[in-house]
Amino acid sequence: MSNAVSALQGASFDGYCKVDEAGLVGMITLRGDLSSAAVAKAVKTATGADIPGQGEITEGVKGRAGWMSPDELLLIVDHAEAPNVVDAASKALANEHALVVNVSDARAVFRVTGAACREVIAKLTPADTSVMQPGMLRRTRIAQIPAAFYLEDDETAVLVCFRSVAQYAFDILSDAAKRGGEVV
């Protein structure tokens, strides 16, 4: 198998917030009936996390589960483990109306670190970032591309977008985080 590399191979920018490309992150799309017990069990097995409620992201020992839409979850797991997780979950959900796909290599992940991480993202998105708390996930857009973000803690925001627009996302995030661009 070819050597897996992330979109920008860990590119980083130091401004009044730090912007890092997060490297290889395992991401799995799970679509199905989120109220079903089998789906809840598969998510628990894959990540250790509970099914997230509307607009939430939950954390378990092996990863996270984010609420993407009423019938879609984003499972964040170890990159190398992702294919095994997909196999196991597909088997477990064989009798459900559900779909599990490994989308790790179709996405890019960025980490914005700093006290003003909400502000940096707020410059690019129409979403109200001031109400965002750790444990919440918001799917929206940054500038001209779709993106989702959540907070790991009060000073770390994680942003997920498509791999094909990774360079664009990195550029606008770096621009928003430039020193001298502080809003308050």
Next chain:
Amino acid sequence: MLILECPYCGVMADETDLHGGGEAHLKRFGPGSSDDEFETYLFHRKNPKGIHFERWRHVSGCGKWFHAARNTMTLEVYGTYSAQTYEPPKAIINAVKKKHPEWEGWT
């Protein structure tokens, strides 16, 4: 800026997060209908100055279609509701009627 609450995500999404889908609650006239009915279904749309029921898609969010009742003149939003319905729910109708007792109804 038009801001609508997505009934699926529960978040306030602004116009740039959404995609407009035109008039809501159209009745389809397909094979077997008259030419006039088919033309009306395809091309004739309401364009009211006032209360309008519309379809919107939360395009950069959950990707789901939903309905919105709003006023094209004052830009007031009376409410948003699920796409899985053939007509506006009672609560939305009541919200509109409360503001506009003279309103003639959505059809």
